[in-house]
Amino acid sequence: MKKFSEFKTRLKIAKKKANKNSFTNNKKNTSSLGKALKLSTEMVAAVMVGSIMGFILDSWFDSKPWLTIIFFFVGAASGILNVIRSAKQMQEN
Numbered sequence: 001m002k003k004f005s006e007f008k009t010r011l012k013i014a015k016k017k018a019n020k021n022s023f024t025n026n027k028k029n030t031s032s033l034g035k036a037l038k039l040s041t042e043m044v045a046a047v048m049v050g051s052i053m054g055f056i057l058d059s060w061f062d063s064k065p066w067l068t069i070i071f072f073f074v075g076a077a078s079g080i081l082n083v084i085r086s087a088k089q090m091q092e093n
Helices: 002-028 032-061 066-092
Strands: none
Touching: 032 066
């Protein structure tokens, strides 16, 4: 009888630990699709912002298409850096 009550106690402790671990893991784990959408959105947003800034500056300085091209590549470079930074952060978590 003593072994049975000891087993029940161990079982309760194990269930509590399992529930606690599954709750913390669910908060940290995001879906792969969500991660991919986050990274692609960061890349596209950076390129779009750079292109729009270049287009506006080209209109003001009448230097079409040079500033648009330059800011497109600057936006692409910053987008790539953002994606790398986010991927490293996701990997750490």
